[in-house]
Amino acid sequence: MYPFHYLRPTSVPEAQEQILLDSEAKFIAGGMTLLPAMKHRLANPSHLIDIGNLPELDSIEKRDIYLVVGAGTKHKTVASNPLVKSNIAGLAELAILIGDPQVRARGTLGGSLANNDPSADYPAAALALNANIVTDQRTIAVKDFFQGLYTTCLNEGELMKEVQFQIPLQSTYVKLKQAASGYALVGVFIAQYGPNEFNVAVTGVGDGVFRWTDAENALNKKQTIPALKHDQLIEDIHASGKYRAHMTRVLLEKALTQLTQ
Numbered sequence: 001m002y003p004f005h006y007l008r009p010t011s012v013p014e015a016q017e018q019i020l021l022d023s024e025a026k027f028i029a030g031g032m033t034l035l036p037a038m039k040h041r042l043a044n045p046s047h048l049i050d051i052g053n054l055p056e057l058d059s060i061e062k063r064d065i066y067l068v069v070g071a072g073t074k075h076k077t078v079a080s081n082p083l084v085k086s087n088i089a090g091l092a093e094l095a096i097l098i099g100d101p102q103v104r105a106r107g108t109l110g111g112s113l114a115n116n117d118p119s120a121d122y123p124a125a126a127l128a129l130n131a132n133i134v135t136d137q138r139t140i141a142v143k144d145f146f147q148g149l150y151t152t153c154l155n156e157g158e159l160m161k162e163v164q165f166q167i168p169l170q171s172t173y174v175k176l177k178q179a180a181s182g183y184a185l186v187g188v189f190i191a192q193y194g195p196n197e198f199n200v201a202v203t204g205v206g207d208g209v210f211r212w213t214d215a216e217n218a219l220n221k222k223q224t225i226p227a228l229k230h231d232q233l234i235e236d237i238h239a240s241g242k243y244r245a246h247m248t249r250v251l252l253e254k255a256l257t258q259l260t261q
């Protein structure tokens with residue numbers, strides 16, 4: 001690991017000041033992704049601004065048509081929160097499937113979305129739930145947020161504050177875990193907003209999270225779910241692209257059985 005300065009602000013304004021200290025300064029939340037990257041010398045921040053325990057970023061509330069979750073909310077909180085369970089069951093189901101108890105105790109919603117790992121779980125929920133990502137500079141519609149492998153539209157030093165998830169009629173998340181890491185080999189999030197209005201988002205399968213529009217159209221028209229066609233399927237030692245595509249349809253069918261009919 002390269003040497004760095006560690007700073008622990010006690011408020012969002014203080015964090016915003018500290019991130020300006022150096023162009024190589026970085027926020028750290030749970031550290032579940034950033035610290036391993038630093039240990040392997042893949043990241044070399046000059047300053048770590050620790051936003052992992054800021055109360056302003058740790059909240060869950062219902063606001064109009066949205067469930068609003070602070071960017072610093074830990075996975076274990078999302079998994080067990082009654083408001084999440086009663087309004088967006090799929091989000092709680094997803095959070096309990098992330099990693100292991102240690103990862104869920106430290107990892108945060110904002111860290112997961114900012115990292116945009118192609119096999120991470122939260123990006124699927126954000127996409128299926130028509131989320132808005134609110135930063136200290138702007139509100140970003142989720143369709144504009146994810147920009148390919150490990151890339152988002154966040155600017156350097158831009159602080160994610162909260163995520164507004166549009167509350168669906170019902171939702172669920174089904175995941176085939178990669179045995180060693182727990183990340184999604186395939187993850188399918190389904191959200192229903194009306195009798196013929198389904199959103200289906202898929203993670204772990206392509207070069208980034210995506211909406212499976214062919215399946216959405218089939219569900220909306222009450223037709224058979226088609227085979228998944230995708231240009232850039234992940235192929236690795238854990239599974240072929242063909243297997244991932246096949247399992248995406250299997251998992252969507254399983255997800256449908258979990259929705260209340």
Ligand SMILES: Cc1cc2nc3c(=O)[nH]c(=O)nc-3n(C[C@H](O)[C@H](O)[C@H](O)COP(=O)(O)OP(=O)(O)OC[C@H]3O[C@@H](n4cnc5c(N)ncnc54)[C@H](O)[C@@H]3O)c2cc1C
Nearest residue numbers: 029030031032033034099107108110111120121160182183
């Ligand atoms: C063993 C292990 C298993 C895991 N399994 C899974 C899994 O099954 N599914 C899954 O989805 N993930 C998994 N993860 C990743 C985990 O969910 C992390 O929580 C997540 O990837 C990063 O969140 P973090 O809070 O730790 O972010 P950090 O590592 O602290 O930060 C990651 C990046 O996000 C930026 N960032 C953090 N917060 C903000 C913010 N509010 N605004 C702007 N930028 C911000 C940081 O600057 C950094 O660039 C696993 C991790 C480990 C170590």
